Amino acid sequence: xxxxxxxxxxxxxxxxxxxxxxxxxxxxxxxxxxxxxxxxxxxxxxxxxxxxxxxxxxxxxxxxxxxxxxxxxxxxxxxxxxxxxxxxxxxxxxxxxxxxxxxxxxxxxxxxxxxxxxxxxxxxxxxxxxxxxxxxxxxxxxxxxxxxxxxxxxxxxxxxxxxxxxxxxxxxxxxxxxxxxxxxxxxxxxxxxxxxxxxxxxxxxxxxxxxxxxxxxxxxxxxxxxxxxxxxxxxxxxxxxxxxxxxxxxxxxxxxxxxxxxxxxxxxxxxxxxxxxxxxxxxxxxxxxxxxxxxxxxxxxxxxxxxxxxxxxxxxxxxxxxxxxxxxxxxxxxxxxxxxxxxxxxxxxxxxxxxxxxxxxxxxxxxxxxxxxxxxxxxxxxxxxxxxxxxxxxxxxxxxxxxxxxxxxxxxxxxxxxxxxxxxxxxxxxxxxxxxxxxxxxxxxxxxxxxxxxxxxxxxxxxxxxxxxxxxxxxxxxxxxxxxxxx
Amino acid sequence: xxxxxxxxxxxxxxxxxxxxxxxxxxxxxxxxxxxxxxxxxxxxxxxxxxxxxxxxxxxxxxxxxxxxxxxxxxxxxxxxxxxxxxxxxxxxxxxxxxxxxxxxxxxxxxxxxxxxxxxxxxxxxxxxxxxxxxxxxxxx
Numbered sequence: 001x002x003x004x005x006x007x008x009x010x011x012x013x014x015x016x017x018x019x020x021x022x023x024x025x026x027x028x029x030x031x032x033x034x035x036x037x038x039x040x041x042x043x044x045x046x047x048x049x050x051x052x053x054x055x056x057x058x059x060x061x062x063x064x065x066x067x068x069x070x071x072x073x074x075x076x077x078x079x080x081x082x083x084x085x086x087x088x089x090x091x092x093x094x095x096x097x098x099x100x101x102x103x104x105x106x107x108x109x110x111x112x113x114x115x116x117x118x119x120x121x122x123x124x125x126x127x128x129x130x131x132x133x134x135x136x137x138x139x140x141x142x143x144x145x146x147x148x149x150x151x152x153x154x155x156x157x158x159x160x161x162x163x164x165x166x167x168x169x170x171x172x173x174x175x176x177x178x179x180x181x182x183x184x185x186x187x188x189x190x191x192x193x194x195x196x197x198x199x200x201x202x203x204x205x206x207x208x209x210x211x212x213x214x215x216x217x218x219x220x221x222x223x224x225x226x227x228x229x230x231x232x233x234x235x236x237x238x239x240x241x242x243x244x245x246x247x248x249x250x251x252x253x254x255x256x257x258x259x260x261x262x263x264x265x266x267x268x269x270x271x272x273x274x275x276x277x278x279x280x281x282x283x284x285x286x287x288x289x290x291x292x293x294x295x296x297x298x299x300x301x302x303x304x305x306x307x308x309x310x311x312x313x314x315x316x317x318x319x320x321x322x323x324x325x326x327x328x329x330x331x332x333x334x335x336x337x338x339x340x341x342x343x344x345x346x347x348x349x350x351x352x353x354x355x356x357x358x359x360x361x362x363x364x365x366x367x368x369x370x371x372x373x374x375x376x377x378x379x380x381x382x383x384x385x386x387x388x389x390x391x392x393x394x395x396x397x398x399x400x401x402x403x404x405x406x407x408x409x410x411x412x413x414x415x416x417x418x419x420x421x422x423x424x425x426x427x428x429x430x431x432x433x434x435x436x437x438x439x440x441x442x443x444x445x446x447x448x449x450x451x452x453x454x455x456x457x458x459x460x461x462x463x464x465x466x467x468x469x470x471x472x473x474x475x476x477x478x479x480x481x482x483x484x485x486x487x
Numbered sequence: 488x489x490x491x492x493x494x495x496x497x498x499x500x501x502x503x504x505x506x507x508x509x510x511x512x513x514x515x516x517x518x519x520x521x522x523x524x525x526x527x528x529x530x531x532x533x534x535x536x537x538x539x540x541x542x543x544x545x546x547x548x549x550x551x552x553x554x555x556x557x558x559x560x561x562x563x564x565x566x567x568x569x570x571x572x573x574x575x576x577x578x579x580x581x582x583x584x585x586x587x588x589x590x591x592x593x594x595x596x597x598x599x600x601x602x603x604x605x606x607x608x609x610x611x612x613x614x615x616x617x618x619x620x621x622x623x624x625x626x627x
Contacts, residue, residue, distance in 0.1 A: 069529040070537075073599040084602045088610055095530035 007211060010164065013051020013081070014044065016230030016347070020204065020219055022212035025187070029210065030158045032181060034171040035191030040202060040223050041168050042072060043079070044191065045125050047227045048166070050081045053090045057122035062112060064096045064126060072127075079227045092119055105150035113157060122163050126154065129169040148180065155184040186210040191221075196376035201341060204230055220341035231343035233387070255360070255398050258296025259289060261468035262427075265444045265453035270425060274448070275389050275399040277366075277422070280429030284440060285461050286402035289427070290362045291321045292465050293400050298329040302359035305352050305397075307333040307345060309368025331356050335372050342377055342384040345369070346391060353397055361392060365402040386422055405430075424448040429459075432478055441478060442468070495592055495605045498614060503585040511572035514584040515565045517612065522564065524611040525595070537598075541591035542568075549583040551575065 009024030018024045025031070025048075033041045045061075053059035063069045073093070076082050087093070094115055099107040116124060129151060151167070158165035167181070182188060188207035193200050204221050206214040221230040254269030257276075263269040270276055278286045287310065294304040306321070324330040331352040333345065349361065363369060370381050377384060392399055401423065426445040431438045443456040456478050458469030475483035506513045526534045546553040551571055568587075572580040596604040608614075 063530070068533055070533045070598050073529070073603065077600055077603070084600070084606070087603060088606060093528045095526065095528055095533070097530040097532060098526070 009212075010052060012048045014047050014228050014230060016219075016221070016232050017048075017204075017228075019232045020206050020215045020230055021187070021209055022206075022214040025164060026209070026211060027164055028159075028162060029186040030155055030165045030184065031167070031187035031189065032185040033166055033168045033189045033191070036193065037170055039191035039193050040221070040228060041170075041191055042127055043076065043223060044189070044228050045127060045166055045168050046076050047079070047081050049091060049123060049125060050083055050086060052123055052164075053086055055090050058090045058092070058119060059123035059125065060115060060119050060121040061091060061093045061125045062096055062115070062127065063093065064100060064108065064128065069093065069095050079225070081227050092121075105147065109150060109153060109157070112154070116161055116163070124158065124161065124163050124165040125168065126166070127168040129167070151181045152184060155181055159184075159186075182208075194376065196374065199374040199376065201374050201376050220343050222344070231341060231347045233343050256296050256300075257289075257400075258292035258294075258299075259466045259468065261457075262444075262466075265455065265457070265468075266425065266447055267450045267452040270398060271447070271450060273393050273396060273398055274424035275393055275401065275422065276425040276427065277401050277403055278427045278429065279403045279405045280442075281405050281431060284405075284429035284431065285459070285466055286429065287364055288318070288461055289429075289466055290364050290400050290402055291318055294324060294330050294360055294362055295320060297360040298324050298327075303329055303331070303356040304360040304362065305331045305333065305349060305356065305358045306362040306364060307335055307349060307369070308362075308364050309335050309372050310364055328356075331358065335368075340372050340374065340377075342373060342381075342388055345372075346388050349392065350395065353392075353395065359397055361397045361399045363399065363401040365404055367404040382422075389422055425452075430478070432483055434475075434483060441472060495596065495601065495608060496589060498605075498608060498612070499585060499588045499592065502612065503581050503588070506581060506584075507577070510577045510580040510584070511569050514572055514580070515569050517588070518565050518568065521608065521611040524607050528607070537591060537594055541587055541594055544590050545583065545587045548586060549579070552583055552587065 008027040009018075009021075010027055011018055011024050012021070033045055035041050049059045049061060063072065077084070092115075096108050096111055099111045112126065129147070151169075154167065158167070167185070169181075185208065187209045190205040190207050191202070192205075193202045202221050202223065203218040205218050206216070208214075215232050217233050219230055219233045221228055253272040254263070254266075255272055255274075256263050256269050257266065278289055280286050290306070294306065297304045304324070321330065325332055333348050333352060335345070352358065353361065366385070369385075370378055373381065389399060405428075423446070425447045427442060428445050429440060429442045432441055433439075440459050440461070441456050442459050443454075444452045446452075455471045457471050460467045460469060472478055472483070474486050476486050477483050502517060503514075506517075522534055522538075525537075542552055551574065552568075572584060575583065592604055592608060595607075
């Protein structure tokens with residue numbers, strides 16, 4: 001056991017990337033950073049390099065065919081990770097374009113080998129290669145076999161240097177299968193930016209990471225003034241069902257929701273770690289219920305987090321909620337951007353939940369949430385939402401989501417997203433017409449694995465919040481909006 | 488920012504002021520040291536573009552710098568500059584070379600920043616600490 005090779009995992013310094021890689025970058029691995037132009041390859045490489053390189057672990061950065069090195073230095077300096085003090089001391093930039101002038105890759109390879117010997121770096125980056133293979137045209141391109149052979153040789157050499165190495169190249173997706181370099185590489189990071197309608201979403205995929213269980217699938221990342229930040233896609237870990245990390249003692253616990261009488265209707269409160277959906281038409285009192293839910297938590301010393309998609313932070317919600325936010329008892333997730341991915345929201349939520357030790361989370365509302373996402377993510381909103389809820393309930397928070405219900409007076413729906421099945425509990429709010437008045441009624445439709453009241457009750461909204469009224473026992477067809485007196 | 492800018496200009500000024508013997512030969516040597524550093528980082532093409540631009544700008548004051556084209560021979564890329572400098576009085580040559588160096592490094596600094604530029608120049612001419620450059624200048 002102790003004789004086995006123990007592979008050190010290096011922290012990349014890119015937020016979120018280590019999770020994606022399955023714990024970090026294996027030392028001495030040969031990695032390919034591939035992607036389309038403008039997808040952030042060089043920025044990613046630089047961020048990793050500046051984070052890893054120091055006086056004892058030096059890095060060599062070769063520029064070959066990519067953007068002019070002058071421009072690269074000019075623009076990369078804008079990022080805070082670009083530490084000028086490391087340049088020339090622990091990081092050396094080497095331009096190889098002269099060695100490539102005669103088109104002889106042998107010279108380039110010789111030069112690279114020589115520089116590596118000379119500087120004995122721990123990290124080597126070669127940026128970048130545009131593959132000359134164009135899809136469809138195939139093998140007739142002259143010089144292509146040379147380049148292929150060169151890259152393959154480079155790959156072989158790189159593995160033998162006792163250095164962690166990176167080859168940065170422009171590739172089209174179709175080439176990935178034909179290019180031998182993809183076979184040689186230990187790790188492949190694929191970056192892309194996808195245009196969907198009017199929004200651009202950056203995605204990263206760890207196609208391969210030898211010896212580690214990387215997070216599969218496409219993960220969104222963003223490049224801002226700080227550099228690259230990756231948002232690992234929420235994945236329900238195999239063998240872990242939602243809520244399974246919740247302590248046994250907590251399982252039986254019920255969470256008071258903060259509306260007198262509603263806990264009894266729920267069978268004694270909302271079970272711990274449940275997600276509850278509150279559906280109702282506009283103005284029915286969903287946000288008020290959500291606010292009371294958070295306030296009840298605060299009263300019991302439990303912090304909360306709200307992702308409010310319905311209102312802009314400036315005109316934030318009720319006075320009650322504002323006060324809780326001002327006291328730092330409730331955190332608000334910034335949801336102003338309209339190009340969000342669900343994983344960004346989840347990332348921000350989890351971070352804030354951790355920071356505040358929050359126990360209650362409100363998402364107000366799912367309709368607003370969907371609108372705030374980049375169009376690309378709206379298509380699989382339900383799937384992503386499912387993953388997100390699973391992830392959140394798994395870390396032991398209880399969730400209240402609101403969802404707008406269209407005012408249809410002839411049929412009954414719980415959610416326009418068909419997301420009702422995602423919720424462990426459902427509360428419906430409705431307007432009904434009765435003796436010439438609009439009245440509000442509410443009912444508990446579902447509490448998974450628990451007894452609950454089947455009553456339909458009037459409720460009013462007062463300055464004190466939601467006040468439950470009497471049960472409508474003598475009417476039929478209430479939920480259709482047009483009740484008739486029972487015969 | 489401004490102080491580090493002055494320090495780069497100071498370095499160049501003190502270099503050219505020290506250059507009292509064979510002006511052309513010393514100047515070319517300094518250019519070659521600098522070129523080697525910069526080319527290794529940004530490549531031949533990047534260096535040539537910067538050099539041609541600075542020679543063009545400097546030729547508005549010293550018109551005889553106007554044929555600055557770099558020699559194709561890499562090991563003697565400053566042959567034309569040498570010829571131009573040798574054709575002038577030492578004072579003229581020194582002033583022109585100083586202006587050319589300042590212009591060149593100004594352009595480079597405008598692209599990759601003062602800090603990195605000064606770092607590259609120091610390393611090319613083997614000038615270590617910032618204080619040392621200042622001291623040399625004070626002695627003059």
